[in-house]
Amino acid sequence: MNNYTKQAPKPVGQTSIFTIRKRSFALVFAFVATLFALSSAVANFSTAKGLESIPKAIIWMAANFVPDEKAISRLPNILSKLAETALLAVAVTVCSALCAFFFSLLGTKTTKINPWISRAVRAFASFFRNVPNIVWAILLMFSFGQNILTGFFALFFASFGMLVRMFIETIDEVSSSCVEALHATGATFLQTVFQGIIPSSLPNIISWVLYMVEYNIRDSALIGLLTATGIGNLFDLYYKRLDYASASLVVICIAVMVISIEIASNKIRKVIM
Amino acid sequence: MGELAIALHSIDLSEQSKYMKKTRKGKIRTAAKTKSAAALKLTVIALLLLTAIGFLSFDYKKVNAAQAAFSTVQNARVLFAQPRLSYNTVAGIARALFVTFSLGALSTIFGAILGFFGALMCARNISNPTLSNIVRSFVAFIRAVPTILWVLILTVAAGLGSVAAVVGLTFHSAAYLVKAYSESIEEIDSAAIEALKASGASYWQIIFQAVVPSSISYMLAWTFLRFEINFTNAIAVGAAAGAGGIGYDLFMAGSFYFSLRELGFITYVVAAAVIALEALSTKVKAKVG
Secondary structure, three states, X not given: OOOOOOOOOOOOOOOOHHHHHHHHHHHHHHHHHHHHHHHHHHHOOOHHHHHHHHHHHHXXXXXXXXXXXXXXXXXXXXXXXXXXXXXXXXXXXXXXXXXXXXXXXXXXXXXXXXXXXXXXXXXXXXXXXXXXXXXXXXXXXXXXXXXXXXXXXXXXXXXXXXXXXXXXXXXXXXXXXXXXXXXHOOOOHHHHHHHHHHHHHHHHHHHHHHXXXXXXXXXXXXXXXXXXXXXXXXXXXXXXXXXXXXXXXXXXXXXXXXXXXXXXXXXXXXXXX | OXXXXXXXXXXXXXXXXXXXXXXOOOOEOOOOOOHHHHHHHHHHHHHHHHHHHHHHHOOOOOOOHHHHHHHHHHHHHHHHHOOOOOOOOHHHHHHHHHHHHHHHHHHHHHHXXXXXXXXXXXXXXXXXXXXXXXXXXXXXXXXXXXXXXXXXXHHXXXXXXXXXXXXXXXXXXXXXXXXXXXXXXXXXOHHHHHHHHHOOOOHHHHHHHHHHHHHHHHHHHHHHHHHHHHHHHHHHHHHHHOOXXXXXXXXXXXXXXXXXXXXXXXXXXXXXXXXXXXXXXXXXXXXXX
């Protein structure tokens, strides 16, 4: 009898890893299937219609959603709105990053200012992060009207909340050891910030800022739709006029813009990190 | 004795000039001049410059910013301090919240399925380079277009309602998850794949016995993160594309009824839901990861 062909005896009282894997897979599958069925019922969604709509959408897009000559003649207007949106995204991100950096200094464990202040700052940031930016946009619309400042502040509040969280995590991760060393030498708070925290965490912070610029350009389309400003409003205008050729050019311009910013940020990230 | 001290001193000086660089003012340089430091400086300057150009070029339409800011603060106080429902019922809001949750769940499930197969084609270690590059560029384009625009485009093709919302949200989720999953797959140890290949395992055996088990925890973490994003996106889509759910109620309260108190109540419900989801996904991630 060849020993190698014999199966290894099963250990008593211990299920094999394959059985556990199969069981957990079945459990997850059942959970997802239930969630799917319930969600379809609640949202009144039919999978058949959804699947049907994709080829229909592709055919429709190929026929109507292509820039024509009239759309090309609108390119200067689209590009100027796009430039405005991009500058807005950068301005919002830089301003919110400056505020967020200040607040994250109060919020990190690294600077050890006061546990209660730290907790308060985290809750404050969480508030701005979790109130949806469309609420900020609607609230600001009441007073600022259809103005670029409406978009600016709506994006600002949401970015601020996100960046405080990112910066606190970054500072705690990257700077804590050098801050400890500076504390040991008796450095003051400002010295710790300027000689320790900023130099060590700046590459990561810039990386987050670049990510946030990209994010804000995409989000400004949504805010623009709601507040009738910027590139989102331009898309909405063409879309409601059923001028899909021009609307498609807006979409293509946004995509090109976001992709070029993504490529540029990835290059910058590779050099600075 | 004195000579020795002088000799030591001169050695010290020559050593110093070798290892210590001084600035023009004669201070000791504490940071090395490197390419990355220069790039960092340049990036910061460029960002600040663009911000300045932005502020100078914006068309403010002569808005009275101080007055508007003051009334915004007053409005915010009404919004957050006196939340009250008058146009909707609590049951209606709860139902709308479930609809939004369902839209988020459906688009996450579809996105995860499509994202998984997309990632298999996109991950460089298990796919061929041409296919990988094609999928990569396709996905980058889909991700670059804002979710709301996908939903609006699909609304024309599929009609107003949950179908356009789910398919539109799925587009973006799938593209996002292809990138996230393929990065998780690229990070796995190549030894497991090679061992299975050497033993003559088929493609799907390699996928389900090596690739999935070693990257599943990262994939789940990304899926939960995407679910949170989809939930917030479903709110936005409801508001801007009329796709229903709590986002639509939010939009109606603010832009149709002009009721700050109503808006405040719904905002608190939404914020509580988002925080609960975040806590839940952190818990699940901790258990899985």
